[in-house]
Amino acid sequence: MLQTINYTKQNLIKIFVISAAFFITSAFHPKGSAAIKYSKSFSTQVSESSDVVIDASGQHIYMVSDNGLLFETNSEGKIIRESDIRGIDFEGICMADQLLYISDESARKVYSVNPENLKIVKTFNLNYNAGRNRGFESIAYNASLKQFYLISEKEEIVVRVYNEQFEQLNELSFKASADISSACFHNNHLWLLSDEDHKLMMLDDNFQVSREFTMNVHNPEGFFFDALGNLMVLSDDMAKLYQFEAALIQ
Template sequence: MINLKLSVAALLLTTVAIQAQKPTAIKPEKHISLQIPEPSDVCISADGTKMYVVSDSGYLFETDLEGSILRKADYLGIDDEAVYADDKFVYAVEETTRKVKIFDAATLKLIRTVNLSYSGGRNKGYEALTFNKAKNKFVILTEKDPVYLFELDTDLKVENEINLSKIARDISAATYYNNALWLLSDEDRTLFRLNPKTYEVTAKWTLPLINPEGLAFDKAGNLLVISDDMKTLYFFKNPEKQ
């Protein structure tokens, strides 16, 4: 009986693992053109009422939930590739300079710059940033060759390094939603859901988009993906419910 139970448990684990490796194709319900040059990432404000978008051109924008520009930070960065916001601050990541710019969410004034050195290729630096609530740590990821996930404390100091290159050819964005870490691959056009404690892939979905670079979930659970080349924001139903 014990062996039978072990066999059933092993079979269930194997089935879950196989399912996690089979991507499901999903299609957007609608899309909007953005008046933002080379939009590279998007996040939702802490109160869920607006979005922040960063641009390869070095700009940080605040928009409404339909992508209309409300404000632009008085700041010109270099190759901004990732953005994250909490109830006090907005964090913009510059890939080539390895800097995180921290803005006051109320005023969009730049208040602090953090340097996170990384010796990888100039255009293969930090591409994704979010806060992993399951570990109470920020996570920042390099784009590729290799894909590294760095765990940071709340003061943005590196505490751990994990190689995630086996997951995808590249990583272009990250967000935390519904007790999971979500990653987006531009080259694979694939969305990944990860266990936020082990970083094992638990599910994945393919997207029929060109150059998907930005990733977020709104308060209703809808998936938002930005295409850099197309300057377009796409809206999907929650992939977990499809």
């Protein structure tokens, strides 16, 4: 019996050493992706913030939260206005034709909202039969094609393409990351953010990853590019906005 225990202990030590070696090696960022570091960070006033968007003028920033709230904030995350809309679980926001579009993930709804008064203009009901927190985590708008992209978080990651009346045009499976937490259409490319992989991906027209950036941000849930081209990343758990210099993304 004693021999069995000693033998088992030796094996446990071997497994532990192998695990430790993997741990050290995994500290390096994956091949083919560039590691970027933020230069500034700002504490946001929005609790459980889940996504963020900037308008075309680069002057107004809108943030949504997990508890179904919508805010206008300044560039450092301080609240300027709060909408009286009460949703369930706002997870994605984008702008299209001067309107805000918000994905209420659990409720499977998309609201179009007037940014002037932060009131709902129209509600679209979508159908997606997955878990409550496996609905559309992200929304982005391609102005040239006049199409919306709604993307589920994980298990599996699905990119749905809708027209402006939210009629489904296409559905694709995306497998290049563990999850998707936010999306944005910028410089004629769809960009996707992964919370679990801590990376930002730029996609080509075939929804393949053409560029990839890993970042040292915990729980990244939203992002946008400001008027200067800086990347701004929103962390839910840290309640912070992180600024990455534009030169890092060029």
